[in-house]
Amino acid sequence: MNKIKVIASDEEIPELKNHFKVIAGPGAGKTHWLITHIQNVLKNANNLTSTSKIACITYTTVAGEEIQKRLGSDQSKVEVSTIHSFLYANIVKPYVHLLKDEDNNVLVNVERLDGHDENIATSGKIYSWQQAAGNSYIKDKQKIKECLEKLDWKIEEDGICLKPRKPYLSKVGRYSIRIDDLILYKQLFWKEGIIHHEDVLYFAYKLLEEYPMLLDHLSSKYPYIFLDEFQDTSPIQTEIIKKMSVTGTVIGVIGDPAQSIYKFQGASHQEFISFSLPNHITYSIEKNRRCGSKIIEFLNHIRSGDELRQKPIAGAAETEVHFYEYNNNTYDHIITFHELRSRLGLVNDYCILARNNDTVRQLRNAESMDIWSAFDEVDSDREKFIKRILSACKLVRDGRQELAVKEIIKALKTENGGLLKPPFQDKQYISLMFKRSLAVDLIEQIGSWKENFFDNSLCDLYETLYDSLKQKNYLLKKISRGRIKEFADSTSIKLLLDNLILPEEKLSEIRTIHKAKGMEFESVLLYLSSIEDVEKLISPDIDSEEDDTRILYVALSRAKTLLCIACPSLDANIRAELSSIKLIPVINMGDH
Ligand SMILES: Nc1ncnc2c1ncn2[C@@H]1O[C@H](COP(=O)(O)OP(=O)(O)OP(=O)(O)O)[C@@H](O)[C@H]1O
Numbered sequence: 366m367n368k369i370k371v372i373a374s375d376e377e378i379p380e381l382k383n384h385f386k387v388i389a390g391p392g393a394g395k396t397h398w399l400i401t402h403i404q405n406v407l408k409n410a411n412n413l414t415s416t417s418k419i420a421c422i423t424y425t426t427v428a429g430e431e432i433q434k435r436l437g438s439d440q441s442k443v444e445v446s447t448i449h450s451f452l453y454a455n456i457v458k459p460y461v462h463l464l465k466d467e468d469n470n471v472l473v474n475v476e477r478l479d480g481h482d483e484n485i486a487t488s489g490k491i492y493s494w495q496q497a498a499g500n501s502y503i504k505d506k507q508k509i510k511e512c513l514e515k516l517d518w519k520i521e522e523d524g525i526c527l528k529p530r531k532p533y534l535s536k537v538g539r540y541s542i543r544i545d546d547l548i549l550y551k552q553l554f555w556k557e558g559i560i561h562h563e564d565v566l567y568f569a570y571k572l573l574e575e576y577p578m579l580l581d582h583l584s585s586k587y588p589y590i591f592l593d594e595f596q597d598t599s600p601i602q603t604e605i606i607k608k609m610s611v612t613g614t615v616i617g618v619i620g621d622p623a624q625s626i627y628k629f630q631g632a633s634h635q636e637f638i639s640f641s642l643p644n645h646i647t648y649s650i651e652k653n654r655r656c657g658s659k660i661i662e663f664l665n666h667i668r669s670g671d672e673l674r675q676k677p678i679a680g681a682a683e684t685e686v687h688f689y690e691y692n693n694n695t696y697d698h699i700i701t702f703h704e705l706r707s708r709l710g711l712v713n714d715y716c717i718l719a720r721n722n723d724t725v726r727q728l729r730n731a732e733s734m735d736i737w738s739a740f741d742e743v744d745s746d747r748e749k750f751i752k753r754i755l756s757a758c759k760l761v762r763d764g765r766q767e768l769a770v771k772e773i774i775k776a777l778k779t780e781n782g783g784l785l786k787p788p789f790q791d792k793q794y795i796s797l798m799f800k801r802s803l804a805v806d807l808i809e810q811i812g813s814w815k816e817n818f819f820d821n822s823l824c825d826l827y828e829t830l831y832d833s834l835k836q837k838n839y840l841l842k843k844i845s846r847g848r849i850k851e852f853a854d855s856t857s858i859k860l861l862l863d864n865l866i867l868p869e870e871k872l873s874e875i876r877t878i879h880k881a882k883g884m885e886f887e888s889v890l891l892y893l894s895s896i897e898d899v900e901k902l903i904s905p906d907i908d909s910e911e912d913d914t915r916i917l918y919v920a921l922s923r924a925k926t927l928l929c930i931a932c933p934s935l936d937a938n939i940r941a942e943l944s945s946i947k948l949i950p951v952i953n954m955g956d957h
Contacts, residue, residue, distance in 0.1 A: 369647045369672075374398045374654065377405040384610060384645035386595075386637075387619040390675045391664070391922030392655025392885065395619050396428070399593055400435050402617070407439055412588050420587040421445045424594035428883060432593075444587070448602050449562055452569035455583060457560070461568050463576060466552070473568075477558025484554050484561045486513040493553055498546035508537040513550050517631055518567045520600050525570055527551065530629070566601045573608050584612035594883075595620035595640070599631040603640065610642050623668045624919050626879060628912045635910075651675060655885050657682030659947070660921070660928045666946055667905045667918050684709060688930040688943055689951040698931040699728070699735070702890040703863040705951055711927055712816075715888035717875045718920045724894050728875045735864045736856065740823075744849040746787040750776050751823065754811070754830065755858070755865050761812050769811070773804035790840040803837055819862060824853035878920040889924035891917070892931045896939070899932050903942045 372378065374394035378385070389395050403419055413419070421443055423429040429445045436443055444451065464472040491509055495501045503509060515530040527547045529535045535542040551564065560568065573580055590609060592598065595618035598606075610616045618640060625634030651674065653661050658677040663686045665674055687705060691698035699717065706715060719725050740748040753776030760769035777800050778786040785793045795803070810833055824844060831841045844853050866874065893899055898917060905914045921928060930948065940950070 369649050371651055372398075372648045374650050374652060375401055377401060378646075378648065380646055381406055381410050382615060384616045384642040385618075385648060386640060386645060387617070387648045387650065388621065388673060389619065389650035390621050390653055390668070390673050391624065391919070392653040393621075393650040393675075394652075394654050395593065395621075395650070396432060396435075398650065399591060399619055400432060403436065403443055403591065404439060406589055407442055410589070413442070417586055417588050419443045420451060420590040422448050422451055422590065422592040424597055425883075426450075428593065448592070448598075449565045452605070453565045455586070456569045456572050456579060457565050460572050460576065460579060461560075464568065464571060472552075473555045473560060474558040478560065479558065484514065484516075484551070484559070486510040486550075490550070490553055494546075494550045497549045497553070498543070500540070500542070500546065503537050503540045503542070505537050509542070512537070512542055513547075516547055516550070516563075518563055518570075518601060519631070520604060525567060525601065527567075566599070566605070570601050570605055573605060580608055580612040584609055584614040587614055589615045589617070591617040591619070593619055596622050596625035596634055596637040597627040597630075597632045598636065600633070600636060601631075603636055607642065616642055616645075621673075623671055623673070623907050623915055624882075624922075626882070626912045626916050626919055628910075633910075634908075634912075634915065649673060652678055654678050655925055656922065656928075657684050657924075657926055659683055659685050660924055663928070663947065664918065664922055667902065667914065667921060668907045669905070671907050682926040684927050685949040686928045686930070686947065687951045688932055688948045690934050691931050692934070698892070699864075699890075700860070701951060702888075702929055702931070703860065705929060706888050706927060707859050707863065709927060711888050713887040715874065715890070715927075716881060716884070716886040716923060717890045717892060718878050718881055718923070719875070719892045719894065720878060720898070720916060722877060724892065725875055725877050728892060736860055737864060740852065740856070740861070743852045744788075747827070747844075747849065749778075750788050751826070751861065752865065754807075754826075755862050757808065758811050758814070758862065759865060761808060766808060769808050770801070770804045773807050774800050777803065785839065788842050790842055793839055795839070803834075803839070806837070807833065819857070819859040821858055822854055823856045823858060823861060824850070826858045827853060878916050881923050882919060885923055885925055887925050888927035888929070889920070890929045890931060891920045894933065896933060896935070899930075899935065899939060899943075902930070902948075903939070903946060 369388070374389075374397055387395070387398065389398070399421070403421060406419060407413070419442060421432060423432060423445065424447065426447060429447065433440050433445045436445070446454070458478065461473050461478070462471055462475045466472050486509070488506065491506055491513070494513070495503070512529050512534040515534055516527055517530050518525055519528050526544075528544060529542075529547070535544065551561075554560065587609075590606070592606065597620070606616055618637070620637055622634045622637045625632055625637060653664075653675040656664065656677070658681045661675050661677045661681070689698065689701055691701075702717070717728060719728060737748065737752065740751070753772050757769040757772035757776070760766075760772060777795060779795060780786060783794050783796060785795055827841070827844055831843065834841055844850050898913070901914050901917055907914050907918065929951070935943070944950075
């Protein structure tokens with residue numbers, strides 16, 4: 366094995382002609398390094414001509430746009446795209462007409478070819494395919510659909526072939542779908558000029574195999590190709606990249622094997638570990654610029670068994686990693702998390718992460734059954750009024766004054782004749798113009814609320830608003846007794862504010878781990894729905910063939926300052942084990 370050179374995330378590497386592999390953990394600043402390296406090549410390489418470019422391959426279009434933006438004026442010499450777009454534009458679109466079927470017919474209807482698209486197995490497509498395959502005796506269309514919509518190209522010993530994503534998908538009742546018939550399904554689309562995302566890789570691979578001179582053309586156009594997030598690359602992509610290296614392109618890959626989480630799409634973390642080219646140099650970046658030092662210590666425990674040991678940067682936050690157990694009420698744990706954030710004075714962005722879509726849905730539902738629903742049940746008019754006021758407060762904090770004014774205008778609800786609705790007292794008229802000026806005054810006041818004001822109760826907030834409105838000759842109904850009084854006394858403004866989700870934030874705060882890849886948040890709550898996942902934190906296997914530990918690792922490494930783990934009920938042994946890996950139990954406010 367070749368030696369690994371440690372580099373810094375803003376360091377230029379001098380060996381421009383060597384293939385390289387950069388191994389860097391979460392928060393290492395991989396994108397930053399990649400941009401520095403591209404600029405370095407643009408400045409110093411002598412084999413870039415007026416007709417050649419650097420290819421920079423990113424995993425998502427969004428990541429590509431970010432790199433393009435940061436490259437600024439250099440972007441005209443760099444082709445930033447996903448591997449699919451790169452291969453489509455350079456190989457598939459211009460040359461796919463060269464590929465023929467067994468009867469020497471063109472494989473794809475190029476006149477109608479326009480980008481790549483999903484292959485939806487409509488009943489018409491299933492019918493045509495069954496006719497072509499001669500298997501109309503298979504009646505369960507739903508099962509057939511499931512199989513046809515989950516087909517992958519795989520590299521096997523005897524070449525590239527089309528297979529169902531999971532072997533069981535080809536079993537339909539007592540029948541089996543013949544693997545050789547699957548291509549007939551693809552051909553139905555190709556005849557219409559529709560090629561699937563994954564077909565792009567297949568066609569590119571086939572074309573480069575059958576017409577090797579295309580590789581020379583590709584390499585002279587792109588003397589350098591750099592691939593970000595290479596841990597999630599599929600074997601076909603790796604093969605294509607290796608082919609390009611033979612014809613002279615310098616290949617640079619960057620990624621983190623411990624964050625390889627796309628096995629279901631054919632990626633394998635082993636692929637990145639064993640990726641090697643003649644005379645390639647391996648670098649590693651050890652710093653983690655994102656996470657606090659205790660989080661990094663915990664992350665290093667999770668990736669023990671792997672060579673990379675991350676180091677914090679000077680001045681990194683030192684917040685402990687926390688855990689707590691939730692009962693059946695999923696909302697309770699969200700409250701515990703927010704209470705912890707507020708105890709630690711963390712007011713910036715947060716994210717709640719779960720393994721799968723079902724859990725995310727369950728958590729989102731729980732969140733809508735939150736403190737606001739309880740408020741609504743007790744007093745719906747006041748709930749609507751306060752929600753608008755606090756939404757305006759959030760908007761003011763985000764510097765979106767004009768939207769905040771609009772929220773307040775909505776809080777001052779009137780009937781047709783201009784009479785204010787509850788919680789205002791009856792028979793008070795307000796003109797449209799005055800509504801706006803009152804809203805502007807209130808916004809000014811809201812903007813002056815200090816952080817400690819939010820520790821007060823809802824009752825105090827209501828009183829404050831009562832007084833300000835009274836000065837303008839508008840009267841709210843007083844809160845004096847009953848359930849609303851009890852609720853308003855016992856609920857903090859902070860709790861309401863923390864649980865207030867503006868419409869545009871709604872989907873963003875609770876998400877699957879896969880959707881949080883590459884992102885970072887001040888606070889992260891990882892919601893574990895099984896004891897097995899808790900056990901994976903205690904005895905992690907980062908090198909496992911399955912992605913489970915790595916998926917948890919990706920979630921844990923999104924946190925900058927606060928990392929918190931919500932677990933199902935644990936027994937004393939597991940609790941002790943969590944303590945032994947330095948996880949700190951959260952003591953509920955109510956338990957003090
Ligand atoms: N050279 C640098 N100087 C200062 N800050 C940096 C530098 N490189 C990265 N950062 C900051 O460090 C943080 C982590 O960087 P980034 O998100 O690029 O990490 P990453 O390696 O892509 O991590 P991940 O694998 O988790 O996606 C970001 O907040 C980024 O702005």
